[in-house]
Amino acid sequence: MRLFEPLRAGAMLIPNRVMVPAMVTHLCREDGLVNEEIIARYSRYAAGGAGLIVVEAMAIHQVKSGPLLRISDASYIPGLRELARRVHQVSDARIVPQIIHFLKAARSGWRQTVDMLSAADIDRIVEQFGDAVARAREAGFDGAELHAAHAYTLSSFLSRTNPRGDEHGGRTLEGRLRLVGRVMENVRRKAGGDFPVGVRFNGEEHIKSGYSVEDAKLIALRLAELGASYLSLSAGGKFEDAVHTPGQVLFPYSGYSGDRAMPGDWLPRALNVRVAAEVKAFLASRGHRTPLAVAGKLSDPADAERVLADGAADLVAIARGLLADPDWPRKVKRGELDRIVQCDYCNVCKTMDGAHRPVVCTLWPKGALQAPAREAPGAAPRWSDGGSGLGATLKDAGVMLSWRKASDAEYYDVYRSEGAGGEPRFLDAVKATLWTDAAALGGRTYRYAVRARDASGRAGPLSGTVAVETPTPDYLTI
């Protein structure tokens, strides 16, 4: 599989194409220091076989912002060095920190915007990025990634909504590019031109008057010219359409652009791949081979492989899918697809992020701060001799399934196929022994099955199948 071919990104040899993109964990405290839980989180990804691990965003400055890692002075280096060292002990995965600057925000809903920054403020940000990446090198990371996506400072300068009228301003694309350009130049100077530096940015802003793939192509071109070691495409996640909850700081993943940054179960799989393909083709047309990563509901192994086979991107970034199951790469490589703990895009992790609580997956054992080390030994969950008892009832709210508890079951995967020859597809993962299909169309035959998993994700057998004929709506039969 192409997923397991190595990739060179600048001076960094990445052993395979599976990337853990930056995900806030909120496992640190307000002090912003690396701790054992954080080391455990990233070591677990290494043990699972990911090729490139991007550590959650760490701030280059000392603005108050809840539990968030810092790289804003030398005192953070020992902890970061320990993180890099411990992850390197586990596998040959490459590990880079995501480096972030963000503006101030208040619980009133007020937030600082880029037009409030003085020239001196901007100069300081340029220097802080350079110093932070130099610290990342000193700490033993394999490279660093600049966060120029979503709602943060570099992205706000790149935005079509950048309101500044000066040389860093939104009147021209060059003006919008200026800050990230100066930052890259300073990073090169302070951390060395041979130190791999990737940049994450938005392929589409998904806000009113925001930029689309047309600008993203030109932004990518400039970043390639700046010598970025890799580019990483995300989308949305903006403050402009965020929904303000009274008394809380604006959460930039709470509006439509937030839906697009962390797409829920109702949005399509692989939804940013088309944008990646356009950016990749544009870069190639200008002679640039800078590796490109793409994220966005790519936890289906066939989708992930297709991204690479089609040449749409060079790295497949899987956030929530690897949070649910850090062993995804190992299992895919071995062809153990049924053993993957599949993310159902319920976005409870997103809610935890918004609440500044430790980000865990609901499919992990109750109360656990980390994914299980490996599948538990012993017997897999199974139903007693009476079987699963899987039954389906037609209700106003859709097709209601119910089944018996299986031994040692922590939760159940639900599968559906349509018609006679349809492939059963994973639909959801639920803790209860009840589930309702609200998307079943009338006048069809659906087949359902469930499978129990224990707290370690170990899968039991598929239940028997129950077939349901949904009633044809009255207006169709007349």
Next chain:
Amino acid sequence: MRLFEPLRAGAMLIPNRVMVPAMVTHLCREDGLVNEEIIARYSRYAAGGAGLIVVEAMAIHQVKSGPLLRISDASYIPGLRELARRVHQVSDARIVPQIIHFLKAARSGWRQTVDMLSAADIDRIVEQFGDAVARAREAGFDGAELHAAHAYTLSSFLSRTNPRGDEHGGRTLEGRLRLVGRVMENVRRKAGGDFPVGVRFNGEEHIKSGYSVEDAKLIALRLAELGASYLSLSAGGKFEDAVHTPGQVLFPYSGYSGDRAMPGDWLPRALNVRVAAEVKAFLASRGHRTPLAVAGKLSDPADAERVLADGAADLVAIARGLLADPDWPRKVKRGELDRIVQCDYCNVCKTMDGAHRPVVCTLWPKGALQAPAREAPGAAPRWSDGGSGLGATLKDAGVMLSWRKASDAEYYDVYRSEGAGGEPRFLDAVKATLWTDAAALGGRTYRYAVRARDASGRAGPLSGTVAVETPTPDYLTI
């Protein structure tokens, strides 16, 4: 060209694949009656060679709403009959009215939502749609189109944000589909099963928690099962993210979803084609060949032809491009591409729509309510012997072009190419003799040219070319 192959949509034979989708004109008065300006508008599309003309939305009910056509009782039939008759006199284009129901809205920003409707209200809407389509048949139209897109009642029921908890409700996809299903059934009963009825709906809602192509595929499937004669895909245009201007009724094209419904110049061309291709392929996989139309920045003839050649859709709906130049089909058929008056997606027409003022194109002669009948006889615009005087200056705001006025010039097209072998591409159409390129990247050579057009759209020769080397930003040269 496939663009000029006929297409059968139910009992309707459409002479070619170019469609005028519904565009509000605000040419009628509050009385909602057809007048000569409206007849002139639609006759002009027929003269220009469009295959299917959808007349702007006409209301099935008597809610106050500014200048908007009505089909809400028999008194409107004579005017509508005259419209259909006059358009039929001009060409073999098929003409269908778009039939709409919308809810109440106030200048305070308040608006009625679907959960405020009683069962009796819903029953009344079902009957009103049936009666309206029966009137469309009586008036001599070739079919009718139900408006189930954007911010209006049928679309609000289809929405994933439908808040109703009953049988017409958002708890299930079947509930969301129920109203449009009942409407189709009533329309068939009252207007006859042989009367062609198309449905326009959104491929994506582009609002927080709104539906995506995944639901659009199932909506399309149900509409095909209901016997829709054609389907027409649009996107966005919702109230949920509309920006309220104090003292004005909410305009559903004022938020990001509005950007997606009427994409401005910064959004990609052909931006809904991928969604159309997915819907089309899904319908085909279920054995349905219902013709599909797609809209969204498709006024580039090569793009339009490609949509058909790739099988992404069966009809190419061009709204603003045909408003700018109703002769687009005729000119494309004859290969007279340079003669097309090209829409630059400035969206002044959208602003006029929002202000309830007559919707015209800024590229038409000043003060005109209609596109010019044909190109003026006599000489084309040209520069005097001194030439165009085209010059380019580097400014903070980008590359500033200026040129001399040409004789009889009403406006100028601006073209740009990049590098040595780059094709010149149309970028903008401007009335002044000044234009600034704010999207030029530094460190490149761009070539610019302009072309004058007279008030009838008649094109003069291309000016000479001016080449500009943009300065490389300082941070790239270090």
